Amino acid sequence: MSTALVELCDIAKAFAPRRGGGAPIRALCGVSLTIARGETLGLVGESGCGKSTLGRILLRLLVPDRGRVRFDGADITDWSPRQLRPLRRRMQVVFQDSVGALNPRLTVRAALLEPLTVHRLATGDAARRRLDELLRAVGLSPDRLDRYPHELSGGERQRVGIARALTLQPELIVADEPASALDVSVQAQVLNLLLDLAESRALAYLFISHDLAVVRYLSHRVAVMFAGRIVEVAPTAALFETPAHPYTQALLAAAPGPRAAALNVVVGATPAPTPGCSYRDRCPHAFDRCAAEEPALTATGAEAAVACHWSARPTPLRG
Amino acid sequence: MSTIRTVAISTTDVFRLLLQRRGGRAGLPGVVLLVLIATSADFLASDKPLLLSLGGHLYVLPNLFDPVALTAHSNQSLFRTMAAGDWLVAPLVPFGMNEQDKDELPLSPPSTRHLLGTDGARRDVLARLIHGSRISLAVGLLSVLITITLGTVLGLTAGFVGGPIDAVISRASETMIAVPALFLVLAVMGVVEQAGVGATILVIALVSWARVARLVRAETLRLREMEFVTAAVALGFSTRRILFHHILPNAMAPILVSATFGMASAILMEASLSFLGFGTPDSHASWGGLLHGAMGSFHAWWLVIFPGAAIFATVMAYNLTGDALRDILDPRLRHE
Numbered sequence: 001m002s003t004a005l006v007e008l009c010d011i012a013k014a015f016a017p018r019r020g021g022g023a024p025i026r027a028l029c030g031v032s033l034t035i036a037r038g039e040t041l042g043l044v045g046e047s048g049c050g051k052s053t054l055g056r057i058l059l060r061l062l063v064p065d066r067g068r069v070r071f072d073g074a075d076i077t078d079w080s081p082r083q084l085r086p087l088r089r090r091m092q093v094v095f096q097d098s099v100g101a102l103n104p105r106l107t108v109r110a111a112l113l114e115p116l117t118v119h120r121l122a123t124g125d126a127a128r129r130r131l132d133e134l135l136r137a138v139g140l141s142p143d144r145l146d147r148y149p150h151e152l153s154g155g156e157r158q159r160v161g162i163a164r165a166l167t168l169q170p171e172l173i174v175a176d177e178p179a180s181a182l183d184v185s186v187q188a189q190v191l192n193l194l195l196d197l198a199e200s201r202a203l204a205y206l207f208i209s210h211d212l213a214v215v216r217y218l219s220h221r222v223a224v225m226f227a228g229r230i231v232e233v234a235p236t237a238a239l240f241e242t243p244a245h246p247y248t249q250a251l252l253a254a255a256p257g258p259r260a261a262a263l264n265v266v267v268g269a270t271p272a273p274t275p276g277c278s279y280r281d282r283c284p285h286a287f288d289r290c291a292a293e294e295p296a297l298t299a300t301g302a303e304a305a306v307a308c309h310w311s312a313r314p315t316p317l318r319g
Numbered sequence: 320m321s322t323i324r325t326v327a328i329s330t331t332d333v334f335r336l337l338l339q340r341r342g343g344r345a346g347l348p349g350v351v352l353l354v355l356i357a358t359s360a361d362f363l364a365s366d367k368p369l370l371l372s373l374g375g376h377l378y379v380l381p382n383l384f385d386p387v388a389l390t391a392h393s394n395q396s397l398f399r400t401m402a403a404g405d406w407l408v409a410p411l412v413p414f415g416m417n418e419q420d421k422d423e424l425p426l427s428p429p430s431t432r433h434l435l436g437t438d439g440a441r442r443d444v445l446a447r448l449i450h451g452s453r454i455s456l457a458v459g460l461l462s463v464l465i466t467i468t469l470g471t472v473l474g475l476t477a478g479f480v481g482g483p484i485d486a487v488i489s490r491a492s493e494t495m496i497a498v499p500a501l502f503l504v505l506a507v508m509g510v511v512e513q514a515g516v517g518a519t520i521l522v523i524a525l526v527s528w529a530r531v532a533r534l535v536r537a538e539t540l541r542l543r544e545m546e547f548v549t550a551a552v553a554l555g556f557s558t559r560r561i562l563f564h565h566i567l568p569n570a571m572a573p574i575l576v577s578a579t580f581g582m583a584s585a586i587l588m589e590a591s592l593s594f595l596g597f598g599t600p601d602s603h604a605s606w607g608g609l610l611h612g613a614m615g616s617f618h619a620w621w622l623v624i625f626p627g628a629a630i631f632a633t634v635m636a637y638n639l640t641g642d643a644l645r646d647i648l649d650p651r652l653r654h655e
Contacts, residue, residue, distance in 0.1 A: 059553055088555030100546040105568045114564075115554045161550075168554065202365070 557653025
């Protein structure tokens with residue numbers, strides 16, 4: 001593999017608090033990750049840990065306070081909206097809320113034609129063929145073309161959202177919890193659709209989710225986020241079999257069944273990032289070094305890295 | 320789940336739903352009636368006949384075309400001077416709005432000749448009332464058009480661009496809202512040398528844009544955060560396309576409601592101005608102007624009651640329609 005398709009380097013982002021005063025909310029502090037062509041990177045973490053912010057910075061819908069965003073080798077961190085416009089064709093987004101993601105005043109046809117027209121990709125017959133092809137790709141029946149979003153089911157709406165992302169034939173899609181709002185049966189259909197599309201179109205995904213099973217099913221690699229930092233990255237199989245970070249371990253322990261004891265490990269507010277390891281208050285293994293020094297994301301294998309003083313020790317201490 | 324606030328609704332649906340509501344059923348026909356009266360004023364009241372055969376020559380609609388040959392004639396003079404074989408079809412009210420009836424006293428009460436009496440210049444009140452609806456409608460429509468355009472552009476800009484531009488527009492609109500509109504209008508009209516209908520329209524628009532701007536700004540702020548707008552940015556659409564294709568159409572419902580209420584308040588404001596003698600000049604019939612004519616001659620009740628009732632009914636019709644429209648277009652109020 002040559003250069004990565006996407007490279008995020010030491011990204012930080014803080015938001016001003018809602019109503020005057022107070023410290024800014026630090027959503028991301030020093031996040032680095034790469035996505036290769038055709039690769040699906042799963043991004044897991046609890047609500048409010050900065051997953052969606054990261055996705056939006058990657059798409060350059062937000063400007064990071066610090067760090068660089070590279071797409072296909074080009075540093076796009078400081079590009080203006082106008083400069084970014086041609087690049088938009090190559091990276092797209094699918095949202096969780098299919099109601100909010102579609103303009104309620106546009107029919108499916110209008111919503112899918114608009115990107116083609118704006119980017120002058122197809123008109124007339126060519127555009128019609130393109131719509132047919134898109135509908136087939138996402139498994140929507142052609143009689144839905146003249147419906148409005150509120151006349152569609154949740155699953156159908158999500159398919160329209162995916163079809164719209166595909167109109168420009170992107171190389172990367174940021175999928176922000178694309179199935180979380182759907183019924184379980186529909187969820188599976190949409191996930192399989194995303195998987196099929198990844199294979200047939202050589203798409204790369206940043207797949208954002210809090211659902212471990214879903215991430216495991218779709219991803220080549222998984223990054224685990226906690227409080228604005230990536231605490232562990234590893235190939236999917238390795239991460240699920242031998243989780244290195246205590247937070248990953250806690251997540252996995254909580255995932256399989258509704259066992260209250262196990263769940264307790266993860267319960268707790270997402271702390272504001274502080275010096276030292278932000279997970280130490282919840283960590284069963286925390287020791288003095290964790291309070292003093294922030295653990296850096298350190299490579300532990302070819303594609304794996306973890307940010308933890310405890311797991312980086314040669315013989316982990318139980319405590 | 321997010322609340323579904325914006326729902327596409329077709330124009331036919333809006334009219335159907337309007338007529339299902341008591342307010343809409345009363346208001347909408349009133350609005351339509353006013354428009355009909357205003358557009359056909361020349362047919363309802365004119366000093367020239369609708370059809371005239373004079374000396375073997377047939378004049379079609381001289382009330383509209385005002386042929387040179389008939390300059391010296393009016394319905395009244397024709398009634399007196401017509402020879403045998405001549406005939407005419409007179410409009411419902413056979414008086415022009417500026418025609419002074421020499422055979423009648425000034426300020427004469429309603430009679431069979433002048434159904435709503437005459438004003439201080441021997442002019443037919445009903446004819447002036449009918450033609451006055453044009454001023455009301457024109458002032459209302461045009462000032463609302465300018466108000467909406469101005470308010471929408473400023474509100475969209477403030478809401479979408481944000482930052483110092485938003486601060487400037489927001490403070491300006493708050494200042495405008497804080498000052499009572501009528502005083503502002505009077506102040507401006509006092510400065511303007513030649514106050515005509517055009518000046519009235521501009522001044523009303525100038526003091527009304529702020530409410531629309533605030534409304535559109537709030538809608539823009541709400542819509543800007545919606546994911547379909549984010550998706551539009553991600554799809555590489557231009558800012559102009561996002562504003563006018565994605566945000567504005569979804570903000571149209573409240574704008575429409577505010578335009579309907581704006582009509583009522585513009586009509587009322589124009590009437591107030593003309594009543595105070597600052598608005599429409601006397602050569603144009605206007606409802607406020609008729610009321611103005613009643614000042615100093617209070618026994619002429621017909622100069623107070625009829626224009627007053629016309630203003631009341633019109634404002635009422637627009638407000639009822641606006642209320643019904645808001646109920647239909649705002650789902651938060653729909654299930655009350």
